[in-house]
Amino acid sequence: MNASITPKLRASGLSHGFDGRAVLRDLDLSVRGGEFVSIIGPSGSGKSTLLSILTGGLRADAGALEVDGRPVERPDADAFAFMPQRDVLLPWKRIVDNAAFGLQLRGVPRAEARRRVASLLAEFGLSGTERLYPRQLSGGMRQRVALLRTVVQERGLVFLDEPFGALDAITRLELQQWMARMWDRHRWTVVLVTHDIREALLLSDRVLVLAGRPAGIATQLQVPRDSRIRDRDFLLEPDVVRLEKQLLDALAAHTAAVTEEE
Template identity: 45%
Template sequence: MSPERIVDVASLSKEFPTRGKSRQVLDAVSFHAGPGEFVSVIGPSGCGKSTIFNVLAGLETPTSGTVTVGAADSGSEVLTAYMPQKDLLFPWRTVLDNTTLGLEVQGVSKKIARSMARELFSAFGLSGFENATPSQLSGGMRQRAAMLRTVVQGKPVLLLDEPFGALDSLTRTEMQSWLQGVWQQYRWTVLMITHDIREAIYLSDRVVVLSARPATVKRVVDVALPRPRELDMITSPEFAAIERELLQVLHSETLASLSDQTSSKDY
């Protein structure tokens, strides 16, 4: 792998058996992310975005092609931390104990896991809520807790699958600004699935646009906007030009997706 790449998806294809046949979901998908980059993946619903993340996380095996995370000789070490669409916080555990789950699964003692997670509570805007239950948190706070649980595992690559999709518009905007701030502070490598084009542009260094299923990469758009990005940037001509380009590509692919009479399940 090139030293400029920490994630390299090369000609990734994936088929699933269905009713005695096979359905191709991914068709030679290729893209990459460098250390500390923020890359978003967008495309029509059901095109296979989550399948790519499942392969990156080691939950699915490619039919063909390769996925490399970290150094090529990293072996079986898991180098990604995956945050799914729902926060999946356990209602019977405190917020602190929810954030330590990933570490505990890896064999870290509860005492050490709590200490590691507690250090991040201030940066994630959760100070004072260590002993609260998830039901006592707002939607945005629950997402920050879920992201803290992901980040504290110390993996070099974060996979965020629609992290703010369930939030109202105002809270979502606040979370986007917050995520940009903590990403710039810690400089994780982030891959994010989103259906929100403005969210992708606002947060990303690069946006990968997938076609309708079976997914191919239709376009990769660099977002050469200065950082840090203020919210009023979304009204700038430069932002609008990128949004227009992405909308044009997505519009044609969404029409193709709607003409597909197969299941709309997002693989």
């Protein structure tokens, strides 16, 4: 792992609420350069609120954010790329122009944006799709286009919001394994928000459990990353199974605590 000394992203003491109800309180988060970190938690635990703060959609009520060691009120859109749950491809644009759209929004000329996209199509398994429209692709292929559109912008930080959640189980696993290979090749700095514990284990260096009411980081687990191939057999290895149980136990403890409060 090529980890930088200064964290790529640091959040300290984040707190936020809506209509007098606290959602996050005193949350601390640090992500090293080249690290893949997943954040999991039950529905209503504050994952979306946290992601909105980290991507500049919300301003926290309290706390501090740093990107590359520099304090920021909100992360600059030029510092990160964001892939939402849905692919949000533009139906009237061909695949090459959909993938180049983020670059063009940044002012990159169309021809140059297309050139950058074309150089990555094969690596993303999209050769031959350049002139097709989104409706002509499967859900899994559309997500590959969306990810290409995200990372071709070459931002220092990538946020992923349940990018494979809408896919069927087989396609989801295929793309998770593909994503693991792609990350291993490029070592982007990634923050993934997901409900899927196995997805988090398959992809991550660390998995954080967001829990409590209001929420904070309740559990933090390191996932063994060595020469083993990240595939479904990886998820069956004893140490990974133990980690899955720890994460399930942490989520169950949160659910039980919330039920008692109610």
